[in-house]
Amino acid sequence: QVQLVESGGGLVQPGGSLRLSCAASGSIFSISTMGWYRQAPGKQRNLVGTIASGGTATYADFVKGRFIITRDNSKNTVYLQMNSLKPEDTAVYYCNAAPYPAMTGSSATYWGQGTQVTVSS
Numbered sequence: 001q002v003q004l005v006e007s008g009g010g011l012v013q014p015g016g017s018l019r020l021s022c023a024a025s026g027s028i029f030s031i032s033t034m035g036w037y038r039q040a041p042g043k044q045r046n047l048v049g050t051i052a053s054g055g056t057a058t059y060a061d062f063v064k065g066r067f068i069i070t071r072d073n074s075k076n077t078v079y080l081q082m083n084s085l086k087p088e089d090t091a092v093y094y095c096n097a098a099p100y101p102a103m104t105g106s107s108a109t110y111w112g113q114g115t116q117v118t119v120s121s
Helices: none
Strands: 004-005 011-012 017-028 031-039 048-052 057-059 067-072 078-082 090-097 116-120
Touching: 004 067, 004 090, 017 031, 017 090, 017 116, 031 078, 048 078, 057 067
Parallel strands: 011 116
Antiparallel strands: 004 017, 017 078, 031 048, 031 090, 048 057, 067 078, 090 116
């Protein structure tokens, strides 16, 4: 069992930045890839990006060049640095952890409760 707790969300102006954190606890030894997802009201939950245990990150096209995912394995924490935020980035952001060999976001993975990010002037 893995528990994930997101933090760092809030209200930010367009063009601003936020840094989200996701702290993992429990059976963290099994965690391989972690990911960030987001879900806006009335929309599906979409993948923002993933990061493998070795630090290799992937990103959705709509955040490439603006968002950066990092992880600190010693702290069991993954981060989402969000820059140049747009109103359309407004969503609840969720952390996901995938025990090997599960794929990120699958039914075999773990989810946090989410943190609200609102981009508005």
